[in-house]
Amino acid sequence: MTSVQSRAGEELTLTRAPRASAQHVDKTYPLWFHLPGGIVYIVLFIVPTLFSFYFAFTRWTLFKSTFIGFENFVLFFNEPGLIGSLKNTLIYGFLTSGAKVALGMVLAVVLSMPIIARGYLRSVTFFPVLVSAVGVGLTFQVLLDPYNGVVNKLITSVTGSDGPGWLTDPNIALLSVAGIDIWKGVGLATLIYIAGIAAIPNEYFEAARVDGASSWQMFRHIILPLSFPATSTVIILSLIGGLRSFDLIWTTTQGGPGFASDVIASVVYKQYQAGFYGLSTAGNVILFVVVAAIIYPLSRWLNSKETVL
């Protein structure tokens, strides 16, 4: 563009061209286009996040805050009910994420095969993703009722003995909620994997078929490595979702029985309800640190592996 202009009016354009193009960019793509969205985002997301690092160190009533140093954090790490939520958050996050990766992969491979009723099967696996966490939570609360629930009635009629108290037994409540989460979320993982598998060029499969590769070899040496971008997306998305999870836990167990299935996000809500705003914010900061400390290195590592492939 500039070279054409400089031929038309040599002296002028030689000196003015760079400024003119900067002006041109400024006029065509003004920076204020960032502003409307940017203001909402900064005011309601960045600012509260930054302030959380101050208020986490205070005793806070929303109107008045007193700086108390690390007291909130000391309390958090000494109170069994609170520190347990940290452990539960990690168990919940890694369990749901791992299961979604594995099951999503298996389902996607099956649903990528030329089988009958493929469209129907894909839709059905995805349906739970569309239901709200509240709806799913309340439905499973009823299905898993220890005495009258459908699941335990089935267990009793098959084995003759009583089924477990899925959501009422402190030892398995968290695992049960994780199971419900997997049920609800595996459709999304499957969908992402299906897209990843569909993006693999057909030549690979043809070449492998010519070489007489078995289905297992095709899975192991073509699908598994070449759908890696999908795998890393599923890992990151489900891990972020799992570590931050609140809705489903709150609508099934409310963190109970006792503190057995409390995660950090539910502790943040409980402390907020109780009026301990400083402590609640400290929980938020801990959750932030946990999520960032896991996701940041993990996504860098996954990205580096991706570029190697």
Add this chain to the structure above:
Amino acid sequence: MNAIRKRTAWLVGLLGILVTTLLFLTPFAFIFTQAAKDKNEASLLQFSWPTHFQLWDNIVAVFQARDYMLVIAFINSTILTVASVALLVILGSLIAFTLDRRKSKLNPLINTFVLAGLIIPPAVVPTIWVMQSLGIFKTMIGLILIEVAFGLSFTVLTMRAFVATIPKELDEAAIVDGAGPLTLFFRVIFPLLRSVIVTIIVVQSIFIFNDFQNPLYFLPGNANATVQLTLFNFQSQYATSYNLLFANILVITIPMLVLYIFFQRQIVAGMTSGAVKG
């Protein structure tokens, strides 16, 4: 060879239908049958066909409960979803467009913000504190802006990849024809974004309509209830009306299932963006 493959196709398909129906459809069937029972039968929590099929009566009862709270909630949820999604689409596409076209020194910072928005869990009480000082806590406008702030990262990320595929020559042609930046964006670029806009609309509508946490924190109170919060109407420690509870679940789930049936392709496109790189 071919016959064998055909047989596996049938076998795996049938097995798949069996397993997925059992695992994924049974809970839906359970919701439906419970929603059609009378109160006593529903309280048995059994998975059986209702002896008195009264789905319609239950749905009417659910809408009438607590002075038509569900009707109000549907209005609230609709306002919330439509307004936040509209804002997300316009503000998000403006950012995505400028971010792609203009290589400014701000870009690294903006990219960091976008990723931060995907990862960082929002700090609840400080957000309430900021909203209170702005006078938008416990207001619908406040909640709309919250949904915009929390959904912006995903929107920008999805849209930017799409903007990059629109040739720059179009911009230049429009500028030569004397278009200003606003005309260029809204008359030339925005219409070309249609397919990604539909994707964002559908995906974000599902997120926001189904959202429980943000309305719980930032718009509490029965007068402002969104549909997700109405589910707790029929649950009490002593006398939960299970038929109405499940009728309520059914009523608030159907809009999203209908949306999926109509916009299946766009939902798939939106949810899987990022899975296929390069």
